[in-house]
Amino acid sequence: MRERKRCRIQEGRGRRHSKRAGPPRGPDGGGELPRNDRTGARVGGMRFSKLFGKTLRQAPAEAESISHQLLLRTGMIAQEAAGIYSYLPLGWRVLRKIEQIIREEMDKAGGQELLLPVLQPFEFWQQSGRNVAFGESLFTMTDRRKRILALGPTHEEVVADLVSRYVQSYRDLPLLLYQIQTKLRDEPRPRGGLLRVREFIMKDLYSLDADESGLDESYRLVSQAYRNVYARMDLPTLMIEADSGAIGGKESHEFMVLSETGEDEIIHCAACGYAANAEKAEFNKAVESDAGAAPSPGSGAGNPRELLPMEEIATPEARTIVQVADLVDVPTTETLKSVFYVAGGEFLIVVIRGDLDINETKLTNALKCSDLRLATEDEVSKSGLVAGFASPVGLKGVRVVADDSVKSRAHFITGANKSGYHLRNINYPRDFQADVVADVALARTGHRCPRCRSELSSVRGIEVGHVFKLGTFISERFGASFLDRDGGSRPVIMGSYGIGLGRLLAAVVEQSHDDKGIIWPQSIAPYQVCLCSLHADRAEISAAAEQIYEDLQQSGLEVLFDDRIDSPGVKFNDADLLGIPLRLTLSPRTLESRSVEAKRRTEKESRLLPFEDLTRQVTSLLAETRESQP
RNA sequence: CGGGGUGUGGCGCAGUGGCUAGCGCGCAUGGUUUGGGACCAUGAGGUCGGAGGUUCGAAUCCUCUCACCCCGACCA
Numbered sequence: 089m090r091e092r093k094r095c096r097i098q099e100g101r102g103r104r105h106s107k108r109a110g111p112p113r114g115p116d117g118g119g120e121l122p123r124n125d126r127t128g129a130r131v132g133g134m135r136f137s138k139l140f141g142k143t144l145r146q147a148p149a150e151a152e153s154i155s156h157q158l159l160l161r162t163g164m165i166a167q168e169a170a171g172i173y174s175y176l177p178l179g180w181r182v183l184r185k186i187e188q189i190i191r192e193e194m195d196k197a198g199g200q201e202l203l204l205p206v207l208q209p210f211e212f213w214q215q216s217g218r219n220v221a222f223g224e225s226l227f228t229m230t231d232r233r234k235r236i237l238a239l240g241p242t243h244e245e246v247v248a249d250l251v252s253r254y255v256q257s258y259r260d261l262p263l264l265l266y267q268i269q270t271k272l273r274d275e276p277r278p279r280g281g282l283l284r285v286r287e288f289i290m291k292d293l294y295s296l297d298a299d300e301s302g303l304d305e306s307y308r309l310v311s312q313a314y315r316n317v318y319a320r321m322d323l324p325t326l327m328i329e330a331d332s333g334a335i336g337g338k339e340s341h342e343f344m345v346l347s348e349t350g351e352d353e354i355i356h357c358a359a360c361g362y363a364a365n366a367e368k369a370e371f372n373k374a375v376e377s378d379a380g381a382a383p384s385p386g387s388g389a390g391n392p393r394e395l396l397p398m399e400e401i402a403t404p405e406a407r408t409i410v411q412v413a414d415l416v417d418v419p420t421t422e423t424l425k426s427v428f429y430v431a432g433g434e435f436l437i438v439v440i441r442g443d444l445d446i447n448e449t450k451l452t453n454a455l456k457c458s459d460l461r462l463a464t465e466d467e468v469s470k471s472g473l474v475a476g477f478a479s480p481v482g483l484k485g486v487r488v489v490a491d492d493s494v495k496s497r498a499h500f501i502t503g504a505n506k507s508g509y510h511l512r513n514i515n516y517p518r519d520f521q522a523d524v525v526a527d528v529a530l531a532r533t534g535h536r537c538p539r540c541r542s543e544l545s546s547v548r549g550i551e552v553g554h555v556f557k558l559g560t561f562i563s564e565r566f567g568a569s570f571l572d573r574d575g576g577s578r579p580v581i582m583g584s585y586g587i588g589l590g591r592l593l594a595a596v597v598e599q600s601h602d603d604k605g606i607i608w609p610q611s612i613a614p615y616q617v618c619l620c621s622l623h624a625d626r627a628e629i630s631a632a633a634e635q636i637y638e639d640l641q642q643s644g645l646e647v648l649f650d651d652r653i654d655s656p657g658v659k660f661n662d663a664d665l666l667g668i669p670l671r672l673t674l675s676p677r678t679l680e681s682r683s684v685e686a687k688r689r690t691e692k693e694s695r696l697l698p699f700e701d702l703t704r705q706v707t708s709l710l711a712e713t714r715e716s717q718p
Numbered sequence: 719c720g721g722g723g724u725g726u727g728g729c730g731c732a733g734u735g736g737c738u739a740g741c742g743c744g745c746a747u748g749g750u751u752u753g754g755g756a757c758c759a760u761g762a763g764g765u766c767g768g769a770g771g772u773u774c775g776a777a778u779c780c781u782c783u784c785a786c787c788c789c790g791a792c793c794a
Binding site for chain 1: 744752
């Protein structure tokens with residue numbers, strides 16, 4: 089008892105000492121520990137007691153998504169304004185690891201890294217014409233000479249400018265140029281923590297090729313590099329067909345992480361693997377067991393003589409497709425619906441089969457416009473149309489866009505353009521014509537796959553990569569051309585390939601966590617090992633822990649050393665919350681058997697590792713963990 | 719931009735006209751503790767988002783405004 093008491097008094101002193109003079113010295117009286125003890129910062133290790141940032145027991149109320157909550161609770165990020173975040177040391181370590189993985193894979197694919205300016209002449213954007221497509225999302229500022237500068241949301245223009253100056257011959261191609269840097273977009277609505285922000289670090293690669301087959305090869309190479317990146321982060325992704333949006337271009341794919349938190353809807357066919365963003369997804373519009381489908385789909389109309397004559401039917405109060413279909417007792421597939429839009433200031437009517445909805449992305453593309461919105465009630469009535477009873481039949485002076493579903497059958501029911509009446513036996517193109525006929529329909533769960541006719545389903549996803557075959561529209565405008573073998577001048581063919589690093593980080597957290605906290609894949613964990621010393625105020629514990637901390641670092645491991653004088657629960661919970669792959673616990677109990685307890689973040693069980701050869705055992709445990717991960 | 723919501727100490731919250739604005743966590747100091755977010759004591763910390771107004775008196779009522787979050791529009 090007396091021994092014990094004395095021991096405690098000494099511990100008390102030690103504790104006071106440690107708080108004033110920093111962490112206790114090494115086992116043999118100090119001097120041997122690496123420098124920088126004042127702040128605890130080391131190359132491979134960090135003392136929890138010195139770590140900048142604090143874990144929170146409760147997530148701030150503004151955080152809704154899991155990743156947002158966990159990243160705030162762990163002190164990995166801190167919000168400064170809507171869609172603008174600071175990365176604190178732990179979060180920044182993770183981001184840098186992601187960055188390094190991406191860099192390695194881009195280099196492996198043959199990429200050359202460079203750094204491009206954030207401030208870009210606004211003229212670049214006028215030259216490409218994309219100032220219109222980006223619209224208000226393009227941050228701009230004015231310098232002291234009143235010159236307008238754009239804050240780069242992406243860098244195709246700058247690359248095209250560089251290429252116009254440095255690429256002269258087909259011998260200079262192909263090229264894969266990439267940068268990893270901050271980009272700025274004035275998003276209308278930032279959300280979900282790091283999932284959608286206004287300032288973000290992005291890896292953007294631009295491929296430059298002499299011909300289409302070169303572009304195909306670049307596209308293939310970079311796509312494979314993307315798969316490698318995700319695989320190294322243990323992140324399952326789905327490559328889907330995508331719309332190219334404001335970036336422009338033809339073919340485009342997105343890499344999606346399936347998650348309910350995701351903003352994108354993916355239309356997917358389990359049978360043949362067809363997968364596309366709902367913005368882009370196609371589907372088979374044939375109506376099954378449709379006896380009335382007189383002209384076969386795609387044939388336009390049949391012989392007009394076989395078609396029944398148009399008739400007017402009274403449909404009082406039936407203003408919606410469902411009401412009309414019920415009243416006349418036909419399925420909604422036998423009706424046509426008309427919707428009114430204003431595109432580029434022009435009023436237009438869009439007609440589509442009654443059971444389908446309009447996909448505004450497809451519509452925008454079909455119209456080649458950049459501003460599309462639903463018409464207001466005022467605009468509709470000014471155009472002389474009666475909402476609820478409108479149709480393109482007999483309409484003059486209004487541009488008509490038809491979804492190709494108008495050709496999928498004959499004898500539709502649609503509005504008579506007078507209140508209380510509809511028309512029966514309406515056929516395209518006998519009874520109305522369209523200025524544009526295109527696929528502008530929205531695919532949904534239950535529709536048929538365009539490839540194999542199996543049933544499509546829908547899932548949500550987070551877009552963690554997007555690749556585009558841009559083509560030549562930017563290079564042409566920047567005079568980025570080269571001389572081919574025959575001495576002819578041709579525009580460079582461009583591709584563009586982006587990964588948002590912060591979003592990727594958030595996607596990993598969305599994908600890999602439990603009720604205790606984050607579960608980092610080893611490749612991007614801020615530290616590989618969390619060393620917890622229990623009863624850290626006891627001299628013998630702290631001495632042994634210091635030694636282990638030292639040894640682990642010497643062997644090249646990244647260690648977060650929880651040297652705080654705190655209860656075991658606090659330390660264990662923080663280790664779990666932070667998601668460090670391997671936890672080592674040193675306590676009086678384990679010290680007695682000259683061992684530490686090792687527990688993987690993903691497992692419940694722990695094991696004792698004897699001091700002898702500890703670093704080797706830890707290293708091999710981590711290697712096993714790496715292998716066992718998918 | 720439309721709809722909804724929230725602004726009170728670092729975080730989570732209570733406080734709907736009346737005394738000095740309160741609680742939990744966190745923080746500081748001392749003590750007791752220590753294998754899954756310990757306990758006791760003492761203490762620091764708040765222009766109640768901002769401006770204007772009503773009132774003897776405003777965190778509380780009114781007007782305006784700002785910020786942030788969610789849904790939609792839009793957007794990589």
